[in-house]
Amino acid sequence: MSTYIYGIVAGPHPDLPERMDGVGAPPLPVRILRCGELAALVSDVPADLRPGRRDLEAHHGVLSEAGAPGAVLPMRFGSLAPDDEAVLTILVQRADHYAERLRALHSRVEYNVKVSHNERAVLHQVLGENPELRAMVEANQLLRGGSYEQKLELGEKVAATVRAREASDADHVRRALEATTEAVHAEPAGSGWLTDLSFLVHRDTAGGFLCAVDELRVNQPHLDLRVRGPLPPYSFAEPGTAEPAG
Structure with missing residues (x-):
């Protein structure tokens, strides 16, 4: 054994x-x-x-x-x-x-927050904020026989704008939530999420953290926030989660 x-x-x-x-x-x-x-x-x-x-x-x-x-x-x-x-x-x-x-x-616990975009909602928002892209779409260049180069240009511009929005939204989520926490740990990029964050929260202030999550959901409806917790503080056991003995 x-x-x-x-x-x-x-x-x-x-x-x-x-x-x-x-x-x-x-x-x-x-x-x-x-x-x-x-x-x-x-x-x-x-x-x-x-x-x-x-x-x-x-x-x-x-x-x-x-x-x-x-x-x-x-x-x-x-x-x-x-x-x-x-x-x-x-x-x-x-x-x-x-x-x-x-x-x-x-007296600390961990909450994990994974964030993704509602693709339809964020595309609508991106077009609403970018007059150039909106004009291109409203002119129906993509749908009414525009050239291959025009379609490619529009697609690339939309993708680049969405990527920029992903970065700004990830930063916004972190700043909005870490104000109510004591530490934050970010998973490496490429996890499949817009951002994947773990927060160290004092048990006594967990209500404030969850209220901040709810406020984000209300004010940023194009974001899908998935919250797990309270969890044992796995992400904050270091410096130095010990290697297993032996």
Whole structure:
């Protein structure tokens, strides 16, 4: 058997609910492995564990439950150690780092916001704001037998204008939401979204953050905002989400 690591908590963290099952088949109970001022949320799993979708849900469930009464420093999904002793060794070696991160993340949660354009709405908006493009479309050059070069020019101008709008909208979303948060993490470009942002939010101010999201939806109807949270603060566990032991 190996030891699966869900996250790190402070040593005095309350006990987990009785018989909270973790990952693996069959799932075994999650337990708290204490070491001085720190503790790890772990469970026993087969050494050849191949985590699947149910395991991902179990991983998130453990962290959400553990994060309710106190800060939890989440480990990435699939973090394994050879045994409990290896986990205890890591807790000792990185004690200062884990303690600092737990203090920084106390009472904080993460909200992920993915944004895309309503294509029809943004095209209408782009044409409304650009007299040149609007005139070209109103003249029906694209639909009434304009030359190939004319059609290509119009298509390129529309695409370039939409791309510029994507960049400005992404910046606007970030500025509008980060004012109510403590930190922001952006996923790299090319994720398939206009922007993909994670925000670190204090539990006490989460209402203000969600109000800011709702205000964006009302004032920017051409944007599709998809919000997940509250989540364990995965994106803010670093500097230094620990490498799995072993």
